[in-house]
Amino acid sequence: MMINSNNGYILEAEGLHKSFGGGSATEHVLRGLDLRVGAGEFLAVMGPSGCGKSTLLHLLGLMSGPDEGSVIIDGRDTTGLGERGRAELRRRKIGFVFQRFNLISVLSGYDNIALSLRIRGLDSGRTDELLRAMGVEDVAGKKPSQMSIGQQQRLAVARAIAHKPDILLADEPTGSLDSENAENLLELLSKANRQDGQTIVMITHSPMVAGAAGRIVHMKDGRITNENH
Ligand SMILES: Nc1ncnc2c1ncn2[C@@H]1O[C@H](COP(=O)(O)OP(=O)(O)OP(=O)(O)O)[C@@H](O)[C@H]1O
Numbered sequence: 001m002m003i004n005s006n007n008g009y010i011l012e013a014e015g016l017h018k019s020f021g022g023g024s025a026t027e028h029v030l031r032g033l034d035l036r037v038g039a040g041e042f043l044a045v046m047g048p049s050g051c052g053k054s055t056l057l058h059l060l061g062l063m064s065g066p067d068e069g070s071v072i073i074d075g076r077d078t079t080g081l082g083e084r085g086r087a088e089l090r091r092r093k094i095g096f097v098f099q100r101f102n103l104i105s106v107l108s109g110y111d112n113i114a115l116s117l118r119i120r121g122l123d124s125g126r127t128d129e130l131l132r133a134m135g136v137e138d139v140a141g142k143k144p145s146q147m148s149i150g151q152q153q154r155l156a157v158a159r160a161i162a163h164k165p166d167i168l169l170a171d172e173p174t175g176s177l178d179s180e181n182a183e184n185l186l187e188l189l190s191k192a193n194r195q196d197g198q199t200i201v202m203i204t205h206s207p208m209v210a211g212a213a214g215r216i217v218h219m220k221d222g223r224i225t226n227e228n229h
């Protein structure tokens with residue numbers, strides 16, 4: 001039997017640095033950020049606008065690489081992986097809800113989800129169930145541009161959880177929802193966390209939304225201020 005080398009952490013960030021721009025315009029966004037997320041944890045990340053929350057989530061989701069430091073998934077350092085290796089790991093392990101949704105504009109709501117399942121070799125038969133769970137079955141035949149922002153957001157969440165990823169990374173998933181839909185969504189995430197053991201990292205500006213998580217961390221000056229694992 002393999003010995004588990006991840007110490008119970010499914011996702012770790014060690015000494016992450018990330019800058020944008022160059023020369024005198026360089027913006028040093030992440031400054032040696034450390035974060036450890038336990039398997040099965042539901043974590044909320046809070047912090048002021050522009051502090052680097054989305055930047056952090058993109059690094060954790062292997063969408064881009066850090067300037068320094070590493071992202072470790074299941075005890076495995078992803079630093080040496082090429083673009084293909086990262087894409088493969090992302091496809092297998094991670095579901096991502098983007099702040100700007102990133103739905104495929106030429107596809108219907110239904111096909112946005114069905115495609116996400118098919119590219120992973122999964123049966124797309126669950127698509128209707130997912131659309132219903134997120135309350136967007138009425139817009140299944142519409143393109144994203146024909147949906148309200150809240151409907152697009154719920155569709156983006158349905159797509160991210162469709163393949164039951166081990167790790168769900170969600171960037172303000174309730175940001176465009178009314179309170180009823182926000183509550184429904186949080187219930188769905190909590191259920192995915194409790195029943196399916198999905199690990200969730202959720203960015204939010206709302207203390208109420210963050211309250212649904214098991215732990216809350218705050219970002220300031222490019223680091224997590226209360227990371228005490
Ligand atoms: N691709 C990029 N190129 C240049 N600058 C960037 C890029 N991405 C982010 N930044 C800058 O990095 C900083 C952090 O951005 P980020 O999107 O991570 O903030 P955030 O905490 O998610 O903010 P918000 O709460 O408003 O979503 C900002 O000042 C932003 O201008």
Ligand SMILES: [Mg+2]
Nearest residue numbers: 053054099171
């Ligand atoms: Mg952001």
